[in-house]
Amino acid sequence: MANMVRACLIVFCLCFTVVAILGCKGVPPKEEVISKEIVYQPINPALSQIEIGKIVYQRYGCAMCHGPNAEGGRKNPNIQTGGVITGLTKVAEGYTKSELANLILEGIHDIEKEDPNGPIPPYRMPGWRGHISERDLTALVAYLFSLMPESSTDDWE
Amino acid sequence: MTGNNKTSWMKIVIVCIFAGMLGIGYKWYSKRTMVVQPIQFNHLKHNKLSCEICHPGILKKAKAGLPSISLCANCHATSPDLSETGKKWWIYFLNKDPEIVPWQPLYSVPKHAYFSHRRHLSIASKEKLLSCPVCHGDIHKTERIPQKRLVNFSMEKCRRCHRYWKVSTDCTACHR
Numbered sequence: 001m002a003n004m005v006r007a008c009l010i011v012f013c014l015c016f017t018v019v020a021i022l023g024c025k026g027v028p029p030k031e032e033v034i035s036k037e038i039v040y041q042p043i044n045p046a047l048s049q050i051e052i053g054k055i056v057y058q059r060y061g062c063a064m065c066h067g068p069n070a071e072g073g074r075k076n077p078n079i080q081t082g083g084v085i086t087g088l089t090k091v092a093e094g095y096t097k098s099e100l101a102n103l104i105l106e107g108i109h110d111i112e113k114e115d116p117n118g119p120i121p122p123y124r125m126p127g128w129r130g131h132i133s134e135r136d137l138t139a140l141v142a143y144l145f146s147l148m149p150e151s152s153t154d155d156w157e
Numbered sequence: 158m159t160g161n162n163k164t165s166w167m168k169i170v171i172v173c174i175f176a177g178m179l180g181i182g183y184k185w186y187s188k189r190t191m192v193v194q195p196i197q198f199n200h201l202k203h204n205k206l207s208c209e210i211c212h213p214g215i216l217k218k219a220k221a222g223l224p225s226i227s228l229c230a231n232c233h234a235t236s237p238d239l240s241e242t243g244k245k246w247w248i249y250f251l252n253k254d255p256e257i258v259p260w261q262p263l264y265s266v267p268k269h270a271y272f273s274h275r276r277h278l279s280i281a282s283k284e285k286l287l288s289c290p291v292c293h294g295d296i297h298k299t300e301r302i303p304q305k306r307l308v309n310f311s312m313e314k315c316r317r318c319h320r321y322w323k324v325s326t327d328c329t330a331c332h333r
Contacts, residue, residue: 006166013170016177042216042279059207061232111234119235126231131210 043136053143056136062088065123070147079121080112092148097141104137105129191304192261196226196246197238204297208289215289219273223262227255263306264293270312271331287318 043055057063065074065085072087091100107127209215214222236247250258266272277287294307319326
């Protein structure tokens with residue numbers, strides 16, 4: 001009887017010891033799976049202005065609203081442009097380079113509503129003044145201007 | 158059981174119970190140290206943006222920096238969190254001080270250690286040696302800000318990396 005009590009006590013104490021060790025070290029960690037993908041890398045200055053502009057277009061989140069190829073189409077309910085964000089492939093038609101640069105810097109804070117009584121469109125054009133460098137801005141404008149389809153200029157003749 | 162044996166067993170039992178309580182207490186404490194944010198943020202939806210848009214110090218300063226709500230409001234005309242609580246906190250922070258959100262840092266180094274994001278991102282990343290997930294885990298794939306670090310880092314981890322890439326492991330390089 002005494003031996004059985006002693007045996008139970010030993011088991012009980014061993015259990016507590018195990019809990020103590022696990023508690024101090026924590027559950028043995030799983031092997032940390034750390035992504036090797038390069039999330040951020042400085043832009044290679046040797047690239048052409050348009051290539052840099054394409055990277056800037058992605059990095060500043062333009063693609064999130066205007067599409068990966070500037071085709072537009074992201075939903076922005078009740079925005080005046082038919083409820084979708086416009087594409088940018090023909091900005092060269094409507095803007096000079098300095099006008100476009102200014103628009104990128106200032107953004108559009110108040111978006112026009114399609115239905116004045118409807119909800120505020122959830123997304124606005126951000127102003128990048130203070131965030132974007134001169135080099136990145138120039139490259140971005142050059143890239144957007146390069147998207148103009150060549151055939152479009154023939155329509156004017 | 159003789160008196161001496163009884164005493165010895167009692168001591169062992171007391172030590173084991175005490176050790177068990179320490180372990181349980183540690184588990185409870187670690188749960189309490191989980192980090193809770195004032196606003197939830199979905200990194201996965203925003204990971205097309207460069208990290209430096211919201212963390213502007215990563216290339217220029219020691220600290221990476223955390224975004225103000227005025228930066229969020231640059232793109233979001235309305236509360237991005239559609240829950241009632243989220244909308245309430247959005248208006249509260251915009252009105253209180255759009256430059257400050259009381260973010261709770263998930264990653265930080267002790268005060269006696271010096272870590273420069275500028276050095277590590279600007280310099281090391283040129284050689285493709287280092288990128289954000291190495292120290293911060295796949296946070297860019299999370300839909301909610303984690304309450305605990307995704308990657309446990311320690312001085313030994315830093316030293317391993319420094320030794321591997323033959324960078325200084327001198328104490329004064331990192332400690333004030």
